Amino acid sequence: QLQLQESGPGLVKPSETLSLTCTVSGFSITNSPNNWGWIRQPPGKGLEWIGSFYYSGGAHYNPSLKSRVTISVDTSKNQFSLKLTSVTAADTAVYYCASPNPQQWVSGEPFDYWGQGTLVTVSS
Amino acid sequence: EIVLTQSPGTLSLSPGERATLSCRASQSVSSSYLAWYQHKPGQAPRLLIYGASSRATGISDRFSGSGSGTDFTLTINRLEPEDFAVYYCQLYGNSPRYTFGQGTKLEIK
Numbered sequence: 001q002l003q004l005q006e007s008g009p010g011l012v013k014p015s016e017t018l019s020l021t022c023t024v025s026g027f028s029i030t031n032s033p034n035n036w037g038w039i040r041q042p043p044g045k046g047l048e049w050i051g052s053f054y055y056s057g058g059a060h061y062n063p064s065l066k067s068r069v070t071i072s073v074d075t076s077k078n079q080f081s082l083k084l085t086s087v088t089a090a091d092t093a094v095y096y097c098a099s100p101n102p103q104q105w106v107s108g109e110p111f112d113y114w115g116q117g118t119l120v121t122v123s124s
Numbered sequence: 125e126i127v128l129t130q131s132p133g134t135l136s137l138s139p140g141e142r143a144t145l146s147c148r149a150s151q152s153v154s155s156s157y158l159a160w161y162q163h164k165p166g167q168a169p170r171l172l173i174y175g176a177s178s179r180a181t182g183i184s185d186r187f188s189g190s191g192s193g194t195d196f197t198l199t200i201n202r203l204e205p206e207d208f209a210v211y212y213c214q215l216y217g218n219s220p221r222y223t224f225g226q227g228t229k230l231e232i233k
Binding site: 037039046047048049051052060061062063064096098101106107108109110111112114115116117 | 125156157158159161163167168169170171174175178180181212214216219220221222223224225226227
């Protein structure tokens with residue numbers, strides 16, 4: 001059973017870099033064609049896809065965040081990470097890592113597995 | 125960029141009733157790429173429907189999805205107390221790869 005767990009600082013200062021890690025258990029992060037994604041939800045707002053990493057195909061980012069986002073993987077730890085630079089209060093949100101079902105590829109690659117989410121607050 | 129518009133913004137119903145939630149795309153999309161999620165406060169979103177009409181593993185048959193082109197519907201029959209939540213439609217595309225609607229809040233009347 002695939003499990004995802006986010007970790008990282010809960011408080012980041014404005015203009016600094018937000019860094020989060022998602023630890024994957026129950027499945028190898030190197031298995032294709034799965035993608036490993038980050039989604040966020042600002043307080044009182046809806047869900048926003050940040051980006052996804054395909055081990056065999058690189059990263060895809062939301063154009064609205066592309067200039068500030070990097071998603072990478074650490075295969076030795078079976079983790080993938082999010083870095084968001086130059087953060088402002090607008091980046092305050094609950095951040096989720098998520099993945100489609102790696103054992104049943106489905107057209108449209110819906111996110112079937114999610115971490116529990118971690119709140120990141122941007123404040124001085 | 126394709127925009128997903130959900131309606132209504134808030135739907136007030138009683139347990140036992142039927143809920144009908146709408147998701148409209150700004151241009152025609154493949155139904156294979158349309159999904160629905162349920163999101164409760166303090167929890168991770170849960171995949172309900174993929175491919176517009178296929179239920180995800182473990183999802184009650186009270187939940188059904190339909191639609192094609194630009195108009196998609198999530199129907200929840202015989203509402204139970206645990207169904208009251210926010211529901212999002214989501215599209216898989218090119219750029220951005222994933223787009224969410226703004227959500228419909230289903231609340232107890």
